[in-house]
Amino acid sequence: MLHAKRLIAGFFISLTIAIIVHLAGHFGGFQVPQWLLILLRWIPLVIYFLFAITKKKLTTWIFVSMLMGVEFGYDAPLVAKELNLVSQIFIHLVKTIIAPLIFATLVTGIAGHANLKQVGRMGWKSLVYFEVVSTIALFIGLAAINLSGAGIGVVVPPEMTQGKLPVVQSQNWHDVVLHIFPENIAKSIAEGQVLQIVVFSILFGIAVAMVKEKYRAPMLRFTESLTAVMFKFTNIIMLFAPFAVFSAIAYSVGHMGLSVLVNLFELLATLYLALVAFILLVLLPIMLLMKVPLKNFIRAVAEPATIAFATTSSESALPRAMENMEQFGVPRKIVSFVMPTGYSFNLDGTTLYLAMASIFVANMAGIHLAFETQIVMMLTLMLTSKGVAAVPRASLVILLGTAASFGLPIWPIFIILGIDELMDMARTAINVVGNCLATVVVAKWEGEFDQEKANSWGEATTNA
Numbered sequence: 001m002l003h004a005k006r007l008i009a010g011f012f013i014s015l016t017i018a019i020i021v022h023l024a025g026h027f028g029g030f031q032v033p034q035w036l037l038i039l040l041r042w043i044p045l046v047i048y049f050l051f052a053i054t055k056k057k058l059t060t061w062i063f064v065s066m067l068m069g070v071e072f073g074y075d076a077p078l079v080a081k082e083l084n085l086v087s088q089i090f091i092h093l094v095k096t097i098i099a100p101l102i103f104a105t106l107v108t109g110i111a112g113h114a115n116l117k118q119v120g121r122m123g124w125k126s127l128v129y130f131e132v133v134s135t136i137a138l139f140i141g142l143a144a145i146n147l148s149g150a151g152i153g154v155v156v157p158p159e160m161t162q163g164k165l166p167v168v169q170s171q172n173w174h175d176v177v178l179h180i181f182p183e184n185i186a187k188s189i190a191e192g193q194v195l196q197i198v199v200f201s202i203l204f205g206i207a208v209a210m211v212k213e214k215y216r217a218p219m220l221r222f223t224e225s226l227t228a229v230m231f232k233f234t235n236i237i238m239l240f241a242p243f244a245v246f247s248a249i250a251y252s253v254g255h256m257g258l259s260v261l262v263n264l265f266e267l268l269a270t271l272y273l274a275l276v277a278f279i280l281l282v283l284l285p286i287m288l289l290m291k292v293p294l295k296n297f298i299r300a301v302a303e304p305a306t307i308a309f310a311t312t313s314s315e316s317a318l319p320r321a322m323e324n325m326e327q328f329g330v331p332r333k334i335v336s337f338v339m340p341t342g343y344s345f346n347l348d349g350t351t352l353y354l355a356m357a358s359i360f361v362a363n364m365a366g367i368h369l370a371f372e373t374q375i376v377m378m379l380t381l382m383l384t385s386k387g388v389a390a391v392p393r394a395s396l397v398i399l400l401g402t403a404a405s406f407g408l409p410i411w412p413i414f415i416i417l418g419i420d421e422l423m424d425m426a427r428t429a430i431n432v433v434g435n436c437l438a439t440v441v442v443a444k445w446e447g448e449f450d451q452e453k454a455n456s457w458g459e460a461t462t463n464a
Contacts, residue, residue: 007051015044038075045071058238065242066249066419073253080254083247087414090244091400093237097230098401099189103201104226110205111220126338126442130346131382133434136282137348138378141355144274150266150356151363151412192404198383241417248414264419267360271423274352275430282348283437290444292437296457300324301436309429317432318343325436328457329450330443338442342435349430350395353423354381357395357416358402364412377406395427396420 018040025032052060073080182188182196304321443449
């Protein structure tokens with residue numbers, strides 16, 4: 001039986017040996033046979049593959065697939081260049097998720113809170129807060145990627161784009177505005193026009209909310225059921241993700257060499273720095289302005305944020321986040337409304353990432369986006385990023401839709417997919433922290449926040 005700790009130890013030992021031999025051959029003047037170098041690189045990868053079998057987690061599988069894809073693309077570039085078909089199949093399957101998922105989640109979110117008398121002031125205050133904070137996150141992401149320039153200057157072989165780099169036609173502002181509104185929803189779905197699907201879904205959700213209960217309830221049950229089915233559908237498709245990651249990274253390295261990895265790590269570092277900036281420039285000032293007990297709030301959100309970081313799932317952290325916020329002094333009725341709503345409309349980490357990733361795709365493809373186009377793209381992301389927080393790799397779905405809407409190629413997204421797990425951990429944790437803070441802010445605005453509970457939160461939980 002495979003033992004996880006022994007496999008990890010074996011991985012680090014074999015990796016250390018491989019590094020020493022490579023350094024000795026490079027700097028020490030030793031003649032090391034090429035076959036031996038390849039063997040030494042593959043041994044730790046095989047051990048890590050066995051470790052992934054014991055873990056049985058998609059996160060681990062995707063990470064090991066990325067590493068093996070890099071090695072395979074480097075060792076067998078001619079074979080790796082033929083693997084593009086596998087990642088293309090995966091992308092085609094993911095594209096089938098976009099329209100039904102956006103429709104179902106947005107209609108459920110809007111029609112599910114149709115009773116404005118019950119929701120009251122809490123509703124519009126929450127939505128205003130969500131939109132302002134997530135919009136700031138978008139523009140922090142936009143500023144970060146433009147400052148870092150990640151993805152610029154990559155030399156892309158013509159065959160990698162398959163000769164199908166789309167030509168973006170110039171549009172005046174009339175065309176841009178007109179393009180937002182669908183003329184035929186079936187056509188919008190077929191062409192992958194995400195923003196048009198969003199507009200249709202919002203109007204449809206409002207219409208459902210306005211009809212009588214006997215008509216609203218069946219439609220709401222349908223969209224809730226469709227949402228649940230699409231979540232499961234997404235889970236099934238994501239089982240194919242490790243194969244797609246392996247193929248995408250191997251194909252990229254086979255065509256472009258290891259230089260492509262430098263740009264990936266530039267994007268990763270830019271994201272983490274941008275998220276730190278978002279915490280310091282946005283979340284921290286909000287906490288200070290609202291006089292939130294800083295240390296106790298950090299203690300309250302630490303566990304749900306850690307769960308979200310480790311699992312890359314906002315849903316997994318939701319029960320503990322709601323429980324902790326209630327103990328922190330936020331009334332249950334506010335927590336139960338703001339937190340789930342925030343999971344659809346207040347995705348600070350995800351929106352910041354999407355802003356960066358969208359420009360990164362254009363940078364890697366060598367496409368210069370004018371500032372006006374970038375602003376329109378951010379406005380599009382403000383809408384398209386809503387309503388799909390609970391979906392694993394939801395950002396991948398939105399990113400594909402955005403690329404299609406703005407005439408960008410999708411092959412750079414294959415490359416991003418390789419480190420999506422590492423980025424997903426951070427952005428998901430920020431999503432949870434942002435939603436926890438949102439419950440406190442709304443409770444403060446409603447005058448129902450229990451300051452004494454907040455001040456004594458750490459003591460109460462320790463004594464319990």
